[in-house]
Amino acid sequence: MVRNRTSARRDVARFDRWAASYDRSFLQQRVFEPVHQALGLALEPLDALRVLDVGCGTGILTRALARRSARAVGVDPAPRMVAKARENRADVPASYVVAAAESLPFADSSFGAATASFTVHHWRDADRGIAELARVLSPGGRLAIADIDLPSPARWLLRLVGSPHAGWSRRELADLLYRSGFSRVRATTRGPLGPRLAIVFADR
Numbered sequence: 001m002v003r004n005r006t007s008a009r010r011d012v013a014r015f016d017r018w019a020a021s022y023d024r025s026f027l028q029q030r031v032f033e034p035v036h037q038a039l040g041l042a043l044e045p046l047d048a049l050r051v052l053d054v055g056c057g058t059g060i061l062t063r064a065l066a067r068r069s070a071r072a073v074g075v076d077p078a079p080r081m082v083a084k085a086r087e088n089r090a091d092v093p094a095s096y097v098v099a100a101a102e103s104l105p106f107a108d109s110s111f112g113a114a115t116a117s118f119t120v121h122h123w124r125d126a127d128r129g130i131a132e133l134a135r136v137l138s139p140g141g142r143l144a145i146a147d148i149d150l151p152s153p154a155r156w157l158l159r160l161v162g163s164p165h166a167g168w169s170r171r172e173l174a175d176l177l178y179r180s181g182f183s184r185v186r187a188t189t190r191g192p193l194g195p196r197l198a199i200v201f202a203d204r
């Protein structure tokens with residue numbers, strides 16, 4: 001599951017350009033925010049935990065997690081997304097780092113929970129990113145992922161043309177997680193996109 005380096009770089013550059021208006025996107029209200037709620041609720045209770053939000057964008061989910069936890073850390077390789085997240089900083093224990101999922105700048109077992117919302121399909125190397133999440137989560141740590149799950153013909157067609165939006169099926173996401181040592185992988189189809197959306201939970 002390794003993507004072409006140029007295409008992955010292009011994705012990050014596109015998010016950098018989108019950063020200024022990202023929060024006003026219709027996708028935010030219609031799709032992302034309800035999904036953020038589902039991810040946050042599923043990870044509760046977070047009280048004393050440090051939570052990592054990978055591919056945090058402008059930090060909307062990171063801030064929501066910070067309100068319910070000891071500290072939330074957002075990481076994203078698009079510097080302007082991270083700049084916007086820092087600018088949006090509310091009075092919550094949240095901080096942000098410019099970094100990619102494939103190379104997380106954190107010690108082993110340093111988080112109790114983690115999220116990846118609509119970002120895994122943009123990663124250059126999903127296996128490596130999930131392995132990094134397994135490394136930085138402490139044993140028993142909880143992970144919640146939301147991603148696109150298109151019907152197979154659409155997914156294969158988009159893969160043929162090299163689009164990141166091909167996403168992963170639930171089965172592929174589950175395989176990815178088991179390969180990195182996660183357990184109790186479970187999925188739900190509840191959410192604003194119905195079965196087109198994979199919301200997957202797993203334990204470290």
Ligand SMILES: C[S@@+](CC[C@H](N)C(=O)[O-])C[C@H]1O[C@@H](n2cnc3c(N)ncnc32)[C@H](O)[C@@H]1O
Nearest residue numbers: 015055056057078100101117118119122123124
């Ligand atoms: C559709 S946005 C989702 C942002 C946020 N999670 C949300 O739900 O609003 C995808 C994000 O993934 C980030 N991204 C792209 N490649 C990444 C990588 N290799 N590791 C982590 N994040 C990445 C992009 O920069 C972008 O901010």
